[in-house]
Amino acid sequence: MEREAFTEALLRVMEAKEHWAWSHFTRGRVRRELLHIHLEQEYATYVRDFPVLVARAYVACPIAAVRRDLIENVFEEETGRLGAGRPHPELFLEYPRGLGMDLTRFERVELLPGAAQYRAYLDECTIHGGWDVAAAVTTLFLEGTKFDRGELSEGAPKRPVPPLTEHPLVMHYGLPVEALALTRAHRSVEGGHRAAAWRSILDHVLEPVRQAAVVGAMQGALREWLRYRDDVATACGIVRERDRD
Numbered sequence: 481m482e483r484e485a486f487t488e489a490l491l492r493v494m495e496a497k498e499h500w501a502w503s504h505f506t507r508g509r510v511r512r513e514l515l516h517i518h519l520e521q522e523y524a525t526y527v528r529d530f531p532v533l534v535a536r537a538y539v540a541c542p543i544a545a546v547r548r549d550l551i552e553n554v555f556e557e558e559t560g561r562l563g564a565g566r567p568h569p570e571l572f573l574e575y576p577r578g579l580g581m582d583l584t585r586f587e588r589v590e591l592l593p594g595a596a597q598y599r600a601y602l603d604e605c606t607i608h609g610g611w612d613v614a615a616a617v618t619t620l621f622l623e624g625t626k627f628d629r630g631e632l633s634e635g636a637p638k639r640p641v642p643p644l645t646e647h648p649l650v651m652h653y654g655l656p657v658e659a660l661a662l663t664r665a666h667r668s669v670e671g672g673h674r675a676a677a678w679r680s681i682l683d684h685v686l687e688p689v690r691q692a693a694v695v696g697a698m699q700g701a702l703r704e705w706l707r708y709r710d711d712v713a714t715a716c717g718i719v720r721e722r723d724r725d
């Protein structure tokens with residue numbers, strides 16, 4: 481594939497990373513007493529182990545320049561010493577802490593069926609997929625958003641950055657703004673990571689067979705993620721409009 485076609489295939493996946501139930505979370509329509517399910521499932525599917533998932537790509541990668549970017553990402557995620565100040569998985573727990581949730585629940589999360597399947601898929605990609613699949617699924621799919629085109633081209637819409645006081649958890653669930661340390665950290669450190677992540681894949685995955693493997697893995701991640709989010713929506717009591725009555 482030419483670079484442009486490869487980029488486009490990957491961006492299509494990212495642009496489809498949007499789940500029908502998300503607006504229920506951002507508009508405060510999820511019942512407060514069920515919100516912990518969403519945070520627990522996010523934590524246990526990928527947030528807690530994100531540094532390890534990226535590290536698997538690092539270990540498998542034969543390209544020194546790419547390894548440097550990957551290990552920098554791992555180091556920041558695992559320690560926060562390049563920017564956030566604390567390990568990112570720990571900072572994530574400031575959300576449930578700030579919301580007054582029982583944090584011991586996060587030590588023994590039972591994954592919903594779709595969540596377990598999604599996690600198994602992430603493990604498969606990062607353990608057996610090769611460095612390129614592992615790096616794409618973690619640094620592009622997991623860390624990226626539907627606004628990733630904006631990371632690559634000037635003219636494309638950028639990911640919106642509303643003031644932290646307008647964060648849905650603050651507006652609808654009374655989270656103190658100080659508990660948004662992870663959101664703040666991501667805004668400051670991860671701009672550079674996004675660009676580096678795209679560069680690693682686009683500059684170094686050149687063989688058609690590997691490009692196809694990467695695109696296929698990204699499409700698979702999207703499929704599994706959508707199923708996982710369906711299960712979270714159901715567990716959080718969200719009913720899809722068209723399924724009502």
Ligand SMILES: [Fe+2]
Pocket residue numbers: 557568666
């Ligand atoms: Fe992070």
